Amino acid sequence: MELIGDVWVNWFEGEENGYNVCEFHEWRKHDFIELLDQVPLLKIETSLFLYIENDLRDLPSQLMEDVRNQSYIRKNNQREVIEYCFIATDGERHIVVDTLGYNVPIRKSRMIPRQEQLILDKAEKMETTIYELPAKEKNRVKEYHIMSPHPDWMTGLTRKERQLKQLLFMALDHLQTSGSLEEMRYWYTEWFPKQYQESKKLTFNEAWERLFNEVKIGWSKKHYDVCERMIKGQAYFEKLWELEHGTKVN
Secondary structure, three states, X not given: OEEEEEEEXXXXXXXXXXXXXXXXHHOOOOOOEEEEEEEEEEEEOHXXXXXXXXXXXXXXXXXXXXXXXXXXXXXXXXXXXXXEEEEEEOOOXXXXXXXXXXXXXXXXXXXXXXXXXXXXXXXOOOOOEOXXXXXXXXXXXXXXXXXXXXXXXXXXXXXXXXXXXXXXXXXXXXXXXXXXXXXXXXHHHHHOOOOHHXXXXXXXXXXXXXXXXXXXXXXXXXXXXXXXXXXXXOHHHHHHHHHHHXXXXX
């Protein structure tokens, strides 16, 4: 373990998928960016790195013990301890974690390019520390679904596109749980305008499966337009749209 000074972080809180922990080039002015005075660096196995990056599950107890009270941040000219905070790398990638005192990686961040290169250079000379996962986590397979989209569904998308696509997934999930057959068929034909006659023969679940299997692929103007129309009149979704898009729903 090494101690790294002056670490800039942009915290993404409660993110269980690494694609939502944005790289430096996607950071925004209004993001919650902090300068940490000191953070310990751990070189770990790739399997554990991916577990930390892509989940919100219990961390190894020995890892928690190793990093406890090793991080500091300056506030009002005072050096304050951060109980469980660390940088993890497998020698190829990196992530900064703050558990906020819990046993799970609540807050995650990438690093600025200069510090990222520093971490990778140091990792070449470090031994990999082996940590045992909690017994209950060893054989668990992460499941992806509409509210926790598979990375393949987000590949190649910008930060804005990922956020809007997740909003579209939320609207689709709401449609699935509370929508009527007529409403389902309506949105089906919005996506497949040439299949109006076919839509009349589909059950709710058939229409849903076909629609979702198309929507989950990529991002396009059609995704954008359907998302904007689907959330219209739903205050919570409209607020999320406005926060991400910068304008109100038309």
